[in-house]
Amino acid sequence: QVQLLESGGGSVQAGGSLRLSCTASGLTFNDHAMGWFRQVPGQEREFVAVINFSGSVIRYADSVKGRFTISRDFAGNTVSLQMDNLKPNDTATYYCAAKRVWSDTYSKRYLYDYWGLGTQVAVSS
Secondary structure (H helix, E strand, C coil): CCEEEEECCEEEECCCCEEEEEEEECCCHHHCEEEEEEECCCCCCEEEEEECCCCCCEEECCCCCCCEEEEEECCCCEEEEEECCCCHHHCEEEEEEEECCCCCCCCCHHHCCEECCCEEEEEEC
16 A cells, blocks of 8 residues: 655745655655645645656756755655745645656646645745
8 A cells, every 4th residue: 555644844934944755655666756746725736846766857846946855765765845945825735746657747746646645834924
């Protein structure tokens, strides 16, 4: 049974930082690209960042480029999202996701095979 367990969410003031982590189990971690998405109530879930199988290819949404950093730890089967210079519009539930096939359509949420339950991030002004 595949499980993706997110942690690290919380409340922070604008300009602050948070680090999200996602620990994967029940899958071959090295065979999956790992992504982060976020969702605000009433809106669609949107792509934030992705890292490929080896960690050699990383992509970000334009809205977080230069502020967020995705990384993966193969020893711990963990993918992390370091979020710096947070803004109020970063407030959302953040979801970890895994996909077996890498392609240029990495931002499409329906192409991901597994999802975590999410962790909430709140940024106040």
